[in-house]
Amino acid sequence: MNYAFAVKWLKAFRESADAICELYADDFVFEDPILDQYQIRDKGDLGRIFVLYANKDRENGLGVHNFRIRGYEGDHRSGLIRWEWTPEDCANFIGIDVKDKPFFAQGHTFHVYNEQGQIVRESSWWDSGSILHDVGFPGVTSTPFPAAEPALA
Template sequence: MTDIAFAQRWAETRTNDLAAHRELYAAPEFFCVETRMVDDHLGDTLSTDGEFAEGLAPYANKDESNGLGVQSITVTDAFVGNGHLFIHWDWKVDGADSYRGLPVEGKSLTSKGSTFLQFDAAGKIILESTFLNENPVFQQLGLPIITPHYWEEGFDPASLG
């Protein structure tokens, strides 16, 4: 079942029930979750049950008073093909005290993300690569990040200063 329904179940269990979420994945050491940089394999690669529980716990946090914030993921699209699933999603966190060390000051932070999933013959996830576009989050926190639409006709690189 690698379709939009699976993508929605993936998102729902990630933010609400990590035990059910874990059931979507292959056995320990037979799955790999990359949450920041696919090629570095340092610190963000999860491949054991312990790493899975610890690394994904912030997504499922429901304690509004601990400063971690309560996250939600809403699937907007899913693309199926050849034993893979690519998911586009909207992300939101409410109630976080800080984000990457920056004070949030009561703001709800939002952005978009994507996840690539590869499955084994039994339909279990063996590879996940997840990316959250953090630039809009940093912009919401007041950082002066420029995001030019350089692909648009008439874009002038000199406009960047």
């Protein structure tokens, strides 16, 4: 696909779970190992995962989820989408109290597309450690990347 498709995919998260699921082929595989979600092949199950991200109610504690594309590399058969995510008004995430604790994460999603331009395989990976650090989870400290070593001539 292309950058425009990646933008459409991320915007669908704010629209509805149905809007997201429409971008997937009937025969697909979805994985998000960070959330222990493997080999999901049913659109009903996929929709139940994605419904959280389309929440628009700032009072229910589920948060309003903002995604932004950082880059896309690929072609009509497959692509890697780099994205960032920031929820607002979120009270709980993966069982952690995040009320009034803003956080930010970056991740990437690899897609394989069919001839009709639908997603047939997805694997998403994101930085859960940065979330734990941002919300002050006990025992998680910030570890900056080490300085790059000079290149050898």
